[in-house]
Amino acid sequence: MGTRAGGSSCPHVVALKESRGLDTFRIILSNFVYCRSPRARRLKAQSCICHDCATTADRLHCCLDCVYFGCYGNQHIQEHAKSHRHHLALDLSYGVLLCGTCGDYVYDEDVNKVIHEEKYRATQGTHANGTVAWQPSSNELNLLQHNPKRRKITHNSTIGLRGLINLGNTCFMNCIVQALMHTPFLRDFFLSDKHECLMMQSQNHCLVCEMSRLFQEFYSGCRSPHVPFKLLHLVWTHARHLAGYEQQDAHEFFIAALDVLHRHCKGDTDYSNHHNPHHCNCIIDQVFTGGLQSDVTCQACLGVSTTVDPFWDISLDLGTSIAQADSQDILTAGFLTAGASAITNGISYTSTSLTDCLKRFTRPEHLGSSAKIKCSHCHSYQESTKQLTMKKLPVVACFHLKRFEHSTKFRRKISTFVSFPVELDLTPFMAHRRNGLDTFSISPGEMCPTPASNENRYSLFAVVNHRGSIDSGHYTCFIRQHRDQWFRCEDDIITKATVADVVNSEGYLLFYHKQLVEYE
Amino acid sequence: MADSERRIKDAQMRATINQKLVETGERERLKEVLRTKLIECGWRDQLKAHCKDVVKQKGLEHITVDELVAEITPKGRALVPDSVKKELLQRIRHFLAQQSNI
Ligand SMILES: [Zn+2]
Ligand SMILES: [Zn+2]
Ligand SMILES: [Zn+2]
Ligand SMILES: [Zn+2]
Ligand SMILES: [Zn+2]
Ligand SMILES: [Zn+2]
Numbered sequence: 001m002g003t004r005a006g007g008s009s010c011p012h013v014v015a016l017k018e019s020r021g022l023d024t025f026r027i028i029l030s031n032f033v034y035c036r037s038p039r040a041r042r043l044k045a046q047s048c049i050c051h052d053c054a055t056t057a058d059r060l061h062c063c064l065d066c067v068y069f070g071c072y073g074n075q076h077i078q079e080h081a082k083s084h085r086h087h088l089a090l091d092l093s094y095g096v097l098l099c100g101t102c103g104d105y106v107y108d109e110d111v112n113k114v115i116h117e118e119k120y121r122a123t124q125g126t127h128a129n130g131t132v133a134w135q136p137s138s139n140e141l142n143l144l145q146h147n148p149k150r151r152k153i154t155h156n157s158t159i160g161l162r163g164l165i166n167l168g169n170t171c172f173m174n175c176i177v178q179a180l181m182h183t184p185f186l187r188d189f190f191l192s193d194k195h196e197c198l199m200m201q202s203q204n205h206c207l208v209c210e211m212s213r214l215f216q217e218f219y220s221g222c223r224s225p226h227v228p229f230k231l232l233h234l235v236w237t238h239a240r241h242l243a244g245y246e247q248q249d250a251h252e253f254f255i256a257a258l259d260v261l262h263r264h265c266k267g268d269t270d271y272s273n274h275h276n277p278h279h280c281n282c283i284i285d286q287v288f289t290g291g292l293q294s295d296v297t298c299q300a301c302l303g304v305s306t307t308v309d310p311f312w313d314i315s316l317d318l319g320t321s322i323a324q325a326d327s328q329d330i331l332t333a334g335f336l337t338a339g340a341s342a343i344t345n346g347i348s349y350t351s352t353s354l355t356d357c358l359k360r361f362t363r364p365e366h367l368g369s370s371a372k373i374k375c376s377h378c379h380s381y382q383e384s385t386k387q388l389t390m391k392k393l394p395v396v397a398c399f400h401l402k403r404f405e406h407s408t409k410f411r412r413k414i415s416t417f418v419s420f421p422v423e424l425d426l427t428p429f430m431a432h433r434r435n436g437l438d439t440f441s442i443s444p445g446e447m448c449p450t451p452a453s454n455e456n457r458y459s460l461f462a463v464v465n466h467r468g469s470i471d472s473g474h475y476t477c478f479i480r481q482h483r484d485q486w487f488r489c490e491d492d493i494i495t496k497a498t499v500a501d502v503v504n505s506e507g508y509l510l511f512y513h514k515q516l517v518e519y520e
Numbered sequence: 521m522a523d524s525e526r527r528i529k530d531a532q533m534r535a536t537i538n539q540k541l542v543e544t545g546e547r548e549r550l551k552e553v554l555r556t557k558l559i560e561c562g563w564r565d566q567l568k569a570h571c572k573d574v575v576k577q578k579g580l581e582h583i584t585v586d587e588l589v590a591e592i593t594p595k596g597r598a599l600v601p602d603s604v605k606k607e608l609l610q611r612i613r614h615f616l617a618q619q620s621n622i
Contacts, residue, residue, distance in 0.1 A: 045542035056538045104584040516553075
C-alpha cells in the first residue's frame with residue numbers, strides 16, 4: 001500500500017501543490033529548519049517541542065495544515081495525521097516531507113528543489129567549502145551520462161602528479177606550482193569550476209583562468225610533463241620584477257603569484273589600485289590570509305596599543321648566529337645550553353626547529369632606546385616592547401624559513417637543519433593564549449586543556465627545498481598527493497618519497513593546511 | 521535525591537542544553553562537523569553501499585524509509601569511529617563550558 005521509498009510523489013503532495021502550492025512549506029523550512037536569522041533560531045529553540053509528550057528529541061515534525069509539532073518516535077505526528085486527516089508533515093531535522101496517510105517520506109522534485117534553495121540561502125556567506133551539496137544541472141547530468149568514466153585518487157593512482165618542464169632556471173616557479181596544485185582547498189575550488197572570470201577585456205591574461213587550466217592539466221590523468229610556458233608568460237607580464245631567465249627566489253615568486261591571483265580574482269587590471277586583503281573574500285584570501293596581532297607595550301605606563309595586519313605567509317628567522325648576537329639575547333634564548341650546532345662558513349648556528357622559530361617570532365621584543373615610539377596612552381615618546389601573535393589563523397599556513405641573508409657586508413645561505421613536524425598545533429602562538437600568561441614555561445600538552453584544541457591543528461602538505469649556494473642553486477619540492485603518499489618533484493621528474501625523506505630535508509618553504517575548517 | 525526527581529532534573533537539563541545548541545546555531549555547526557567527519561572516514565560510502573544492498577534485496581517497491589532506517593541503524597551506529605564520537609563529545613563539552621548561564 002501507498003508510496004514507497006523510491007517512488008514518486010504521493011497524491012497528497014500532488015493535491016497540495018495544486019491547491020496551495022509550496023509556500024507554507026517554504027516558510028516553515030526557512031523558520032524552523034534552515035534558519036535565516038538569529039531571531040528565527042531563538043524561535044526554533046523555544047517552540048520545537050512535541051505538543052503531546054514535550055520531548056525535544058525523537059525526530060520532531062511540524063504539521064503542514066495546522067500549528068502542531070509532534071514527535072515521530074512516540075508516534076505523535078502519525079496519530080495527528082490520522083485523527084485530524086492532516087496528511088503532510090515536515091521533518092524538522094532535515095526538511096523532508098512525511099505523508100502520515102501514505103506512511104512514508106515523500107520524494108518529490110519540487111519539494112526537493114525548495115529544500116535545496118532554502119538550505120543554500122541559509123548557508124550563503126559562509127565558507128566556500130561550505131555545506132551545500134552540488135546539484136548537477138540537466139546539462140551536467142547529460143555530460144555525466146555520456147562520460148561514464150570517473151577518476152578517483154586511490155592508493156596507487158598517479159592522478160594529480162605531473163612533472164613540469166624547466167624552461168630555463170624556472171624550478172623556482174615549478175615547485176610553487178606543485179605546492180599550489182596540491183593545496184586541498186584550491187583544488188576543490190578549481191576542479192569544481194568556481195572561478196567566474198571578471199577580467200572582461202583580457203580573459204587571456206587572467207592568471208586565475210590559467211590556474212584553472214593547470215588544475216585540469218594536472219588532474220586529467222595525463223602523465224607526460226606539462227610545459228608551463230603560458231604561465232611563465234603571464235607571470236612575466238604581471239610581475240615584471242620576476243621576468244628574465246635568471247634564478248629567482250621561490251618565496252618571492254609565491255607572494256607575487258598570490259598577489260596577481262588576488263588582483264585577477266577581482267578582475268582588476270589597474271595595478272595602482274591596491275585592495276586591502278583584510279576585506280577581500282577571493283579564493284586566495286579565503287585560503288591564505290591570516291591576521292597578525294602586534295601589541296606594543298609602553299614601558300612607562302604599560303599601556304598596550306594593538307594592531308592587526310593581514311598576512312599571507314610568515315617569515316621566520318633561524319636564530320641569530322653566535323658571532324652576531326649580543327650576549328643578553330643568547331642567554332635569554334637559551335642558546336648556549338642548546339644541543340647540536342652546525343658550522344657554516346665558519347659561523348656557528350644552532351640546529352633548530354619550526355616551533356623554536358615560532359617561539360622566537362612571538363616572543364616580546366624590546367624595541368631599544370633608539371626606537372622610541374609615541375605612546376597612545378600617555379602621549380609621550382617612550383621605550384616599548386613589541387609582541388607578535390596570531391589573531392586569525394589562515395586555512396593554509398605558509399612558513400618561510402629565512403635561509404638567505406642579505407646584508408651590506410655579505411650575502412649567504414644558512415643551511416642549518418630546521419626540524420618541522422607533520423602535524424602542527426598553532427594554539428601556543430595565538431593572541432588570546434599569550435595575553436597575560438607566559439605560555440612557554442608550560443609544555444604544550446599541559447597548556448591546551450581546552451577540548452576544542454584540534455581547531456588550531458595543521459597538517460603538512462608541501463615542502464619547498466633549495467640546494468646549493470645563494471648564487472647558484474636548484475629548487476625541488478615534496479608534495480602530499482593522497483593521505484600520507486608523498487612525492488618528490490624535481491621539474492619534470494617525480495619520484496615516490498617517504499615521510500622521513502620529507503621531514504629530514506632542508507626545508508625552505510613549509511605549507512600546512514588546517515585539519516578542521518570551520519564555517520562561519 | 522529520589523530517582524524520579526533526578527529524572528525530571530535530567531530532562532530539564534537536556535532541554536536547556538538543546539535549546540542553547542539550537543539558539544546559538546551550534547547544533548547546525550556540530551551537525552556539519554559530524555557530516556564532514558563521517559564522509560572523510562568513509563562511513564557514508566560504507567553505509568550507502570549497505571543501503572543499496574538492502575534495497576536491492578527487498579526490492580525498491582517493497583521498502584519504506586522507516587524499514588530501511590531500522591535495517592541499517594545498528595550497523596550505522598557500530599561503524600562510527602571512536603575518534604569521531606570523541607571529537608564531537610569534546611566539542612559539546614567545550615561549548616557548554618563557554619555557556620555561563622546553564
Ligand atoms: Zn511526542
Ligand atoms: Zn495538523
Ligand atoms: Zn500521501
Ligand atoms: Zn579568469
Ligand atoms: Zn583577494
Ligand atoms: Zn605610555
